[in-house]
Amino acid sequence: MSSQIVLPRLMQIGGGAIQQITSTLHSLNCSRPLIVTDNMMVKLEYAAHIERLLAEHDITADVFSDTVPEPTMASILAGVEKAKSGNYDSIIALGGGSPIDSAKAIAILAKFGGEMRDYKFPRIVNEAGLPVIAIPTTAGTGSEVTRFTIITDETRDEKMLCVGLGFMPMAALVDYELTLSLPPRITADTGIDALTHAMEAYVSKKANPFSDAQALAAMRLIGPNLRQAYHDGKNAAAREAMMLGSTLAGVAFSNASVALVHGMSRPIGAFFHVPHGLSNAMLLPRVTAYSIPAAADRYADCARAIGVADSNDDDSTANQKLLDELVALNRELHVPSPEAFGIDRHKFFELMPTMAEQALASGSPGNNPRVPSAEEIIALYSELW
CATH class of the missing domain: 1.20.1090.10 (Dehydroquinate synthase-like - alpha domain)
Structure with a gap:
């Protein structure tokens, strides 16, 4: 019996992998990214570091930093509106599992609309949303290489499992140096x-x-x-x-x-x-x-x-x-x-x-x-x- 294997199209692994963000965007034919992250990544200047790397190649990126731990349907709405309004062609997901999961959801909803509960399992979401480049800053969730996202329906106190090729990032930059400051x-x-x-x-x-x-x-x-x-x-x-x-x-x-x-x-x-x-x-x-x-x-x-x-x-x-x-x-x-x-x-x-x-x-x-x-x-x- 055969098994279907799904992986990101591109992966860069090792110390300094984040330096390849510009070449990764070029490989995906993208030039107008939205950085989806959280306030801690802004405070630690990780988001600013990515902006500087992109600016060196004349790429301008906006930042949406209002993701929250254990993301909810409500918490991603502002990100969806931001992604819809800015003519973005890609999303850079920076942070732990919650920002990356939020980015995956935003990428789908910004392109196809609806509510997150429309996409929960047993529905299989194979439609491709905005391309996501995932940059994990924790060693745990593995969200940068999975075809899943978890979003809470706060009206029902239910963590919704959402599954499908549409949630697999197009690229992952896995840089352990970003974890050295984790508490x-x-x-x-x-x-x-x-x-x-x-x-x-x-x-x-x-x-x-x-x-x-x-x-x-x-x-x-x-x-x-x-x-x-x-x-x-x-x-x-x-x-x-x-x-x-x-x-x-x-x-x-x-x-x-x-x-x-x-x-x-x-x-x-x-x-x-x-x-x-x-x-x-x-x-x-x-x-x-x-x-x-x-x-x-x-x-x-x-x-x-x-x-x-x-x-x-x-x-x-x-x-x-x-x-x-x-x-x-x-x-x-x-x-x-x-x-x-x-x-x-x-x-x-x-x-x-x-x-x-x-x-x-x-x-x-x-x-x-x-x-x-x-x-x-x-x-x-x-x-x-």
């Missing part, structure tokens, strides 16, 4: 997010030989380097490994899909405004324990790739080491429980049936080695507390 909390949350992407891609029912190779390579990079990047943000070798690992994990899950962790994570983010990577981190140990019986050999491979088990360990031993590592990693990186995060207990338990319904509707739990019922998801949420 420990973002490093931890995005790093565990990347690890989750790689693991879920590898155990997904839609896994294929191509995605397997990317997922295993990602885990080999992330496993030994996440703690180092967290404790010493200026460790260039660890940052470079994490950035490449994040991108490879993005390639893996874009071509194999995520599974139960992500399905359960999105409603937690939508209802309680927990950052996406952090809610994934909360869930990863417990969901892994639930899922191992259905794919013991695959999870054992994950343990060996991450580096906590070796070839002499049988699958059972490797999987116990994996679970121990996930718990220890959360402890060392100070990942809170929902209770410790400050979520209201009554509201959390009251909303569990709705969260389970939304998780299943996203389709992601159906990719899990062990596919849960709504009642089992509710039980997992309850144990997570």
